[in-house]
Each structure stands twice: as structure tokens, then as C-alpha cells.
């Protein structure tokens with residue numbers, strides 16, 4: 043591609059309007075945004091300061107108070123309008139996502155559909171999750187207990203560049219539905235995507251001050267943000283996750299952290315080899331491998347290893363690397379030099395340690411300055427960088443194993459625990475193997491899409507891959523504070539004037555006996 047034609051994809055008047063949507067309390071320096079496809083300048087946004095963050099939190103809090111008073115059904119209706127706006131503006135949104143990330147259009151479309159699914163899901167299910175719950179009271183027939191779900195206040199979102207639409211908006215929608223104000227800090231590389239999406243929220247009827255956007259450096263904005271908010275949703279690397287968790291801990295701010303992964307695919311001897319190869323190739327090279335739930339390691343039963351490896355290489359070589367704003371390429375560009383450097387370093391280290399590059403292993407400068415071929419490695423030693431560290435690029439290693447036991451052991455031999463997959467002709471067996479893999483989610487006979495689209499089921503990581511979950515009930519409850527209100531029938535549980543203590547003692551003893559009898563004889567057994 044000679045030029046991204048930024049003026050056509052994101053005209054200057056749109057960029058100016060989006061810049062104006064950023065919260066700031068004075069003139070600020072510029073943060074430049076470039077297009078990975080060509081390295082051309084896209085535009086600039088303000089480098090916000092701690093003062094801007096404080097102002098953003100104050101405005102979001104003030105707007106949140108009125109928003110929380112609106113009936114939840116009205117807030118839910120606005121979420122449905124958000125889904126409509128996203129679908130109506132899809133061409134412009136996809137252009138902006140591609141312009142800033144350099145990803146393939148299919149990958150951008152997955153982002154958009156994810157936002158629509160989440161908006162629709164929480165609009166339908168959210169009001170039930172937020173309704174008061176009747177709980178069993180402490181004293182049967184005497185105490186009733188009710189649990190209320192209140193907004194926490196202001197939710198701060200710090201987001202990465204790899205899925206700038208999905209991660210900013212899909213994680214924000216349940217926070218809004220729960221009645222909160224929001225301050226969003228998008229990644230340095232992708233502010234226009236976030237701003238364009240937030241503009242669609244405005245159009246859908248979300249009060250303008252409710253969602254504040256601050257653009258700039260994480261190192262500058264992280265601390266003042268975390269100091270002022272009531273819940274932090276952070277998605278990014280494990281290293282930064284540890285920093286923000288420390289800041290949140292000091293402030294006693296609740297935090298959910300979606301971090302890195304080193305995800306495995308396990309291919310059992312009864313798998314359909316062609317399906318597994320196609321599915322794993324998609325699951326590894328989607329978004330040029332810059333996907334937290336993409337596979338970077340495959341463990342294959344040795345009985346089918348040769349056939350699987352050959353099928354995987356064929357499936358990988360069928361993927362077109364490209365830089366265009368249509369649906370032709372399967373694999374787009376990497377985001378920036380630092381990603382390219384990591385990919386190149388991991389492949390160089392693998393080569394030095396004797397691994398074989400079965401396919402790929404080269405830049406594609408003919409396509410774009412940051413493009414890299416989908417790469418399959420074999421013979422990768424277990425202590426190589428590409429075997430242990432998150433590459434976050436299009437590099438996949440394939441290793442033969444003696445059977446499912448060794449595959450599980452190798453898959454679990456990592457500090458991460460985000461996602462995995464199991465490929466087998468027997469779904470029940472696949473489920474049993476999945477249950478032994480230490481990861482927040484496991485797909486049987488699929489890459490990641492079926493799992494990611496299951497908005498009703500929690501998604502998140504264990505170990506170094508994170509704390510907390512998105513999606514489902516857990517994905518909205520984290521944005522609430524619960525309050526329990528109990529009510530008592532009859533007189534309060536307190537000594538009555540004039541009643542001798544020994545009588546009270548006897549009554550208490552009788553109560554203990556009654557409890558003992560009840561635990562043995564209650565319906566359903568002890």
C-alpha cells in the first residue's frame with residue numbers, strides 16, 4: 043500500500059471533533075498517532091495531565107449521580123441504541139480501527155460484532171442481574187435479607203491497542219448499565235478508535251459527561267486515575283498489570299485485570315486433523331497473533347504429528363498477509379517497531395537453539411513496514427524464549443507429545459493461564475481434558491471465537507493472566523457495590539427488661555437443641 047489516505051478514512055474535521063471530545067483543562071502537547079500499514083501520520087490527540095484526569099473523574103462522578111437515578115430499563119434501552127449506532131457506522135469504525143492498528147478487516151469486524159453482542163446481552167440480562175436479590179435470613183421466619191446492587195461510582199478503564207474497540211467499549215457497557223460514570227484511558231496508539239466509539243455512545247443517548255476520555259501516557263495518567271476512581275478495569279501486559287495492581291492496592295480500589303497469556307492448543311490422536319489445523323491456524327494468526335487468547339504453542343499426539351504438522355503448514359501458507367481496507371487479507375500488520383522486534387528476537391532465538399522454521403520467519407516489507415509472515419516452528423526447546431514468554435505475534439510452535447497426559451503437563455507448564463483449546467473426535471473426552479488445563483477458558487474443537495462470543499459465560503485469566511472476569515453476571519457485578527438490608531419480625535434480639543437471665547439462658551439452650559435437631563432432620567438431609 044502506498045498510502046493509507048488518512049484524509050479519506052478519517053477526515054481532518056472528524057479528527058478535530060474527536061480531539062475536542064478529550065477532557066482537558068488547558069492547552070496540551072500533542073501525542074502523534076501513526077498508521078502501521080505505512081508509517082504515515084494519522085493525526086494527534088492531547089497529552090493529558092494529572093489535572094485533566096482529576097477533572098474527568100469529577101465530571102463523570104457528577105453525571106453518574108443523575109444517570110444512576112434513571113430506571114435501569116431506560117439505561118438498557120440506550121445500550122440497544124449503542125448496538126444500532128455501531129452497526130450503522132460500521133464502515134467508518136472499521137476504517138478507523140484498521141487505520142490505527144493495521145489489522146485485517148475481518149479482525150476489525152470481530153471487534154465490532156463483539157461490542158454489538160455485549161450491548162445486546164447486557165441490555166437484555168443486565169436489569170435482572172442488578173435487581174435486588176432475596177437471600178435466606180439468619181433466623182427462619184423471623185429475619186428476611188435482601189441484597190441490593192448499587193453502582194460503585196466511577197469506573198476507570200485502561201486499555202491496550204490490540205482490540206481498541208472491543209476492550210474499551212464492551213468492558214464499559216456493563217459499567218454504564220450498572221449506573222456508573224466512566225473515565226477511559228485508551229492506548230497511546232489507538233485513541234481515535236476509542237473516541238469515535240464514544241461519540242457513537244453520545245449519539246445513542248449516553249449523557250456526554252458520563253463517559254470521559256483522557257489520552258496520553260499510561261505512566262503519567264495511571265496513578266491520578268487510580269487515586270480517584272472506585273473500580274479499575276485494566277487490560278494489558280502482566281508487567282503493567284502488576285504496577286496498576288500495586289497502585290490500586292494502596293488506594294484500596296477494587297481492580298479487575300485482564301493480562302497476558304501463553305496459550306496452548308492440545309491435539310489428541312482422535313482429532314480431525316484438517317479441522318484442527320485450520321482452526322489452530324486461525325486461532326494463532328488472527329490479528330497477526332496480537333491477541334491475548336491466541337495460541338502460541340501446540341502439543342500434538344506423536345501418532346498424528348507428521349500429518350498434523352503438514353496440514354498446519356498448508357493452512358498457514360494459505361493465509362494472505364496484506365494491508366488493505368477490504369476483506370482480502372487474512373493477516374494484517376503488527377502495531378509498532380517494539381512488536382516486530384519481539385517477534386524477530388523470538389524467531390532468531392529459536393533458530394539459534396536449533397528449531398526449524400517450517401514456514402514464515404520473514405518480514406513482508408513488500409506489504410508493509412511492520413508486516414511479518416505467519417510462522418510455524420518445530421523442534422523448539424522448552425526453555426526457548428518463544429516457548430516461555432508471550433510473543434504476541436504470528437509465531438506458533440508445534441511439539442509432539444506421548445499422549446494426553448504429557449500434553450496437559452506441557453500446556454500447564456507456564457506462569458500464565460488465560461485460554462487453551464483441545465481438539466478431539468470425542469467431545470466428552472475433550473471436556474475432561476479441558477478441565478485439567480489451568481486456564482480461565484478452554485475451547486473444545488474451536489480456536490477462540492465461540493468462547494469469546496459466549497457473552498453469558500465468564501472470561502478471564504488465572505495465575506499471571508489476571509484477576510476477575512468479564513462477561514456474564516460477573517462481568518457486571520464487579521461494577522457494583524452490594525448492600526444487605528435485613529428486616530426483623532417481632533421484637534429485636536435483645537434482653538427483655540425484667541426477664542431473669544437464667545430464663546434467657548434456658549431459651550438459648552433450647553434454641554441450640556432445636557438447631558441440632560434441624561441440622562439432622564431438615565428436608566434434603568443433614
Ligand SMILES: NC(=O)c1ccc[n+]([C@@H]2O[C@H](COP(=O)([O-])OP(=O)(O)OC[C@H]3O[C@@H](n4cnc5c(N)ncnc54)[C@H](O)[C@@H]3O)[C@@H](O)[C@H]2O)c1
Pocket residue numbers: 200201202203204205209227228229230258259260261263264265277278279280281282283285286299300301302303333334432434460503507508
Ligand atoms: N487478558 C485479556 O483479555 C487481554 C486482552 C488484550 C490484551 N491483553 C494483553 O495486553 C498486552 C498488550 O497490550 P499493551 O502492549 O498495550 O500493554 P501495556 O501493558 O503496555 O499497556 C496497556 C495500557 O496500560 C497503560 N499503561 C502503561 N504503563 C502504565 C502505568 N504505569 N500505569 C497505568 N497505565 C499504564 C498503557 O498506556 C495502555 O493504555 C499483552 O500482554 C496482551 O496479552 C490481554
